[in-house]
Amino acid sequence: MISFTQVHKRYPGGYEALKGISFDIAEGEMVFLTGHSGAGKSTLLKLIAAIxxxxxxxxxxxxxxxxxxxxxxxxYLRRNLGIIFQDHKLLFDRSVFDNVLLPLQICGFDHRESGKRVRAALDKVGLLKREKTNPIALSGGERQRLCIARAIVNRPAILLADEPTGNLDAAYAQEIMAIFKSFHQVGVTLLISTHDVSVLQDSGVRRLTLKEGVLQ
Amino acid sequence: MTRALALHLGVLRAALRRMFASKLGGLLNILVIGIALSLPAGMYALLQNAQGLVAQLSGTPQISLFLATDAQADDIDALRKQLAAHPAVHGAEFVARERALEQLKQSTGLADVIVGLEKNPLPDAFVVSPKQGNAQALDILRGELAQLPGVELAQLDSAWAYKLEALLEFGHLAVLILAVLLSLALVAVTFNTIRLQILTQRDEIEVSRLIGATDGFIRRPFLYFGAMQGLLGGIMAWAIVTASLLLLNRPLGELSQLYASQFVLHPLSFGDSLSLLLFSLYLGWLGAWLSVARHLSQIEPR
Known part of the structure; x- marks a missing residue:
């Protein structure tokens, strides 16, 4: 599904973020991407979405x-990807509902059909009751879940998450991991980056570890 | 097809909502565009009216032949025959001096003055309609007719009308220059409005790009906004012109009565009104398009 071959990424200014990365992720696989901040995790995800x-x-x-x-x-590539951004990139000029609606508007979904889909996505992350709220009024964990709802409303085959548990306490982080696992169970390919190794200890999922732009 | 239409209508609704969200700003823009467009449109309407007047007055060019006040019936008969035989003359109508006086009494309200006259000061006259209407042929014919025996004065009735027509030509050119300049102003106003909008919606544009919006999707609301703003500005201009003409009609009616004529200003014709609206819509769209082409590429997701 995702395949890197000898990928180098150097930013203008000479900083080398990735140095010859190669790996494959099969369809339906769930993979964690770990490493310290600055190890190149975000860059790797941005390459997949062609950012x-x-x-x-x-x-x-x-x-x-x-x-x-x-x-x-x-x-059209990006419509097949659900991306959960590190900085959320939520829009504060509209309601929770309209934030999740945006990807469907972009794809040109029928009005009634998209309403159903938005509510299904919000229900999945437990925000259905807050659909009319402005995201500015949401807590950190709720914003993260809103971001997930927006990423999955389009039912993408691949989900990319950049530090989804970044600033959350352990209980919230476990909650979000549980949501990801439920996507994994229905066949979505997931690549989740995190610097927080504690959330993965119990899970037997595959790990890719980056260190200074090289896979360990 | 209906789905695509519904999508476009949705974008249009969103654009209108955005326009009326900032009531004052949107209204001011529309007002500026309306005033800018109303200047050339109003001048054009005035010129059209003046041209209508000229056409009405000089529609069939005529040459008046005034005879000497002491002309006898024989002279008149002889002249009538000569005119009928002239190759360039289409027809000639004899206006007896008594009839001319009667007409003058009726049409000018100078009845009191005329009654007080001792004798009729008007000569007999022929009104000649020539076969050819162009200015040069008329001038030659007028010279020939002036030479005929018994003719005291040959006058080309529409000479002043031709001069006025040339003046109007000049006016049209002035309107055209004004229209071009103010159209540029309209494009500039729209360009700037859209630039500000793009800046305030930077986040939305960036996020939309990241989740798979095509350039067309991002561009569309701005183009619709520009086109709508142009159209509303055009409607405003039309309203300004129409209201001004109606307002001018009252004093003009009194004025023209003094000159014993009835002259009213006609508002812009249906075709001209439609052209004005379509043109302003197009200019708004053009300004938005230029702005979007210039500014959207500067917003790249990071």
Whole structure:
């Protein structure tokens, strides 16, 4: 589903974030990406969504070479991905409901159908009762869950999460991990980055560990 | 098809909602556009009216031949025959001096003055309609007719109308220049409005890009906004012009009565009104398009 081959990423200014990364993630697999902050986790996720492009090597998503995609094809790649951003990127000029509605509007969903889908997604993350609230009034954990709802409303085959448990206390973090596991059970491919190893101790899931731009 | 239509209508609704969300700002923009467009549109309407007046007055160019006040019936008959035989003359109507006086009495309200006259000061006259209407041929014909025996004065009735027409031509050019300049102003106003909108909606644009919005999707609401703002500005301009013409009609009616004529200003015709609205809509769209093309590429997700 996702395949990296000898991927190098150097930022303007010379900082080398990734140095020759290669790995494969199969369809339906759930993988954790760990490492200290600055190890290149965010860069790796950005390469998958073509927010950044590799300097060399190839990034394949669904056997499409993402690094070589034209600007016009980019939106259609991203519609197949659900992305949970480290900084949430929620919109505070609209309600919780409308935040989750946005991906469906972008894809041109029918009005009635999209209402159902938004409520289903909000229900999944336990925010159904707060659909009319402005996200500014939500707690950190709730915002994180809202971000998840927006990422899954489109029912993407691949879910990318950048530090989803970043600033949350252990109880919240466990809650969010439980949500991810339920997606895994229905066949979604997940790649979750975290610097917080404690949340994974019990799980037997695969781990990719980055250190200074190299896979351990 | 209906789904695509519903989507576009949704974007249009959102654009209108956004416009009326900032009531004062939106209204001011529409007012600025309306006033800017009303200047050339109003001048154009005035020119159209003046042109209508000229056409009405000089529609069929005529040459008046005034005879000497002491002309006899024989002279008149002879002249009538000569005119009928002239190759460039289409027809000639004889206006007897008594009839001319009667007309003058009726149409100008100078009846009191005329009654007080000792004798009729008006000469007999022929009103000649020529076959050809262009200015040069008319001038030649007028010269020929002036030479005929018994003719005291040959006058081209529409000479002043031709001069006025040339003046109107000049006016049209002035309106055109004004229209071009103010159209540029409209495009600039829209350009700037959309630029500010893009800046305030930076987050939305960035997030939309990240979750798979095409450029078309991001561009559409701004283009619709620009087009709507232009259209509403056009409607405002139309309203300003129409109201001004109606307002001018009252004093103008009194004025024209003094000159014994009835002249009213007509509002913009249906075709002209439609052109004004479509043109302003297009200019708004163009300003938005230029702004979007210039500014959207600067917002790249990080």
């Amino acid at each position: 950044e492009r590799p300097n060399s090597g190839s990034v394949l998503v669904n056997s499409q070479n993402v690094g070589a995609l034209s600007g016009g094809a980019l939106p």
